[in-house]
Amino acid sequence: GAVVSQHPSRVICKSGTSVKIECRSLDFQATTMFWYRQFPKQSLMLMATSNEGSKATYEQGVEKDKFLINHASLTLSTLTVTSAHPEDSSFYICSAREPRTSADTQYFGPGTRLTVL
Amino acid sequence: AQTVTQSQPEMSVQEAETVTLSCTYDTSENNYYLFWYKQPPSRQMILVIRQEAYKQQNATENRFSVNFQKAAKSFSLKISDSQLGDTAMYFCASPHQGGSEKLVFGKGTKLTVNP
Numbered sequence: 001g002a003v004v005s006q007h008p009s010r011v012i013c014k015s016g017t018s019v020k021i022e023c024r025s026l027d028f029q030a031t032t033m034f035w036y037r038q039f040p041k042q043s044l045m046l047m048a049t050s051n052e053g054s055k056a057t058y059e060q061g062v063e064k065d066k067f068l069i070n071h072a073s074l075t076l077s078t079l080t081v082t083s084a085h086p087e088d089s090s091f092y093i094c095s096a097r098e099p100r101t102s103a104d105t106q107y108f109g110p111g112t113r114l115t116v117l
Numbered sequence: 118a119q120t121v122t123q124s125q126p127e128m129s130v131q132e133a134e135t136v137t138l139s140c141t142y143d144t145s146e147n148n149y150y151l152f153w154y155k156q157p158p159s160r161q162m163i164l165v166i167r168q169e170a171y172k173q174q175n176a177t178e179n180r181f182s183v184n185f186q187k188a189a190k191s192f193s194l195k196i197s198d199s200q201l202g203d204t205a206m207y208f209c210a211s212p213h214q215g216g217s218e219k220l221v222f223g224k225g226t227k228l229t230v231n232p
Contacts, residue, residue: 034219034220042224042225043208043222043224044208046220049218049219091160093162104150104212104218104220105150105152107164108154108162108163110160111162
C-alpha cells in the first residue's frame with residue numbers, strides 16, 4: 001500500500017522560533033502533496049497544495065510567509081512554521097496523492113503535534 | 118462554496134451490529150471519486166473506502182460498504198459486524214470544485230462501538 005511518513009510526530013518550541021515538519025512518501029513518488037491543519041475535535045482544514053518543482057498554492061487566509069512549503073523532490077515536502085506563536089499550536093497533517101491510480105486518492109501521514117510555548 | 122455534510126456528529130453501536138453513517142455532498146462534476154476516511158484515537162487518517170461516481174455499483178471493502186445515490190448526492194457508509202477497533206472519527210470527502218486534486222471534508226461523525 002501507499003505509505004506516508006511525517007517527522008517529527010510532536011514538537012515543542014519557544015515562541016518566535018521556526019519549526020520544520022517533513023512529509024515523505026515512502027513507496028511511491030508524489031508530484032502533489034497537501035498540508036492540513038486540524039484543531040481539536042474538528043475536521044481537516046486544507047492549508048496548501050504542494051507541487052514538486054513549483055510554488056505551493058495556498059488556501060485563502062493562510063499566510064504564505066508564515067507557513068513556508070518546499071517540495072524539493074518527488075518524495076519529500078516540508079512545512080516550516082516561521083516565527084511560531086502559541087496560536088500556531090495545532091495538529092498538522094500531510095497527505096500525498098498516489099498517482100498510480102486514477103482515483104486521486106490521498107494517503108495521509110501520521111501527523112505532527114506542534115506546541116508553541 | 119462546495120460542502121460536504123455529515124449530519125450525525127456522534128453515533129454509537131453495539132459490537133457485532135450494523136451502523137450507517139450518512140454523507141451528502143455538492144458538486145457539479147460529472148465523474149469524480151468519493152472517499153470515507155477513519156481517524157482513530159491515534160489520529161492517523163486511514164482510507165476506508167472509495168467510490169467512483171461513474172460506476173453504479175456500490176463499493177465494498179470487507180465489512181464496509183457504501184450506498185451511493187448519485188442523483189441525490191448521497192454517499193453513506195455501512196459498517197457491518199462492528200468491532201471495537203472501528204471506534205473512530207469518520208470523515209466523508211469529495212473532490213473540490215473544478216476537478217481539482219483537492220478534497221473537501223465533512224465535519225466528521227464520531228462512532229463508538231460498545232462491547
